[in-house]
Amino acid sequence: KAGVTQTPRYLIKTRGQQVTLSCSPISGHRSVSWYQQTPGQGLQFLFEYFSETQRNKGNFPGRFSGRQFSNSRSEMNVSTLELGDSALYLCASSLGRKNTGELFFGEGSRLTVL
Amino acid sequence: GDSVTQMEGPVTLSEEAFLTINCTYTATGYPSLFWYVQYPGEGLQLLLKATKADDKGSNKGFEATYRKETTSFHLEKGSVQVSDSAVYFCALAAGGTSYGKLTFGQGTILTVHP
Numbered sequence: 001k002a003g004v005t006q007t008p009r010y011l012i013k014t015r016g017q018q019v020t021l022s023c024s025p026i027s028g029h030r031s032v033s034w035y036q037q038t039p040g041q042g043l044q045f046l047f048e049y050f051s052e053t054q055r056n057k058g059n060f061p062g063r064f065s066g067r068q069f070s071n072s073r074s075e076m077n078v079s080t081l082e083l084g085d086s087a088l089y090l091c092a093s094s095l096g097r098k099n100t101g102e103l104f105f106g107e108g109s110r111l112t113v114l
Numbered sequence: 115g116d117s118v119t120q121m122e123g124p125v126t127l128s129e130e131a132f133l134t135i136n137c138t139y140t141a142t143g144y145p146s147l148f149w150y151v152q153y154p155g156e157g158l159q160l161l162l163k164a165t166k167a168d169d170k171g172s173n174k175g176f177e178a179t180y181r182k183e184t185t186s187f188h189l190e191k192g193s194v195q196v197s198d199s200a201v202y203f204c205a206l207a208a209g210g211t212s213y214g215k216l217t218f219g220q221g222t223i224l225t226v227h228p
């Protein structure tokens with residue numbers, strides 16, 4: 001069974017640009033959540049999707065957005081990039097049962113903003 | 115809001131030593147508690163979980179008991195191996211409508227020497 005796939009794995013952008021990251025969940029998983037991982041702030045919840053609807057959103061500015069498609073694949077977008085957006089962005093999928101906390105993580109997309 | 119506090123790292127041990135990584139939490143209601151592990155170059159993986167007070171989660175020789183009276187979920191292993199070297203994250207899933215929203219601790223780096 002294929003795991004969670006995130007693309008691209010690495011990318012470099014400059015301030016002011018925008019970026020789109022993609023996540024393909026495990027087959028049959030209907031929920032996708034996104035996290036930002038940095039050395040200073042650790043793992044922080046960005047947002048989660050179930051059945052193409054955003055169900056929860058973390059404390060991030062509106063420059064961070066996402067969506068989920070009918071096949072459960074998800075994308076997140078960061079507009080007007082800032083240096084502080086440099087981070088590892090992790091996607092996690094789950095079956096879609098509430099509050100189980102059993103998430104399956106991808107290896108992440110490492111974004112560097114210059 | 116919800117929060118998780120882990121002991122400061124890094125932790126360095128010799129093979130076969132006893133491991134304890136402390137974790138305490140603050141949450142409303144009755145959260146589920148988790149330990150996730152991130153091996154070098156890999157995504158986070160669920161190590162163990164406990165969903166109610168006095169539950170003990172266990173996996174791969176690791177154990178943690180959900181202590182509501184002390185709001186703690188300490189991770190223990192009786193005899194660590196070099197292959198246990200990784201970053202360990204304590205996390206909670208609060209009650210409500212979340213599918214994949216976890217609150218993580220800062221992570222504890224464990225290095226085991228032969």
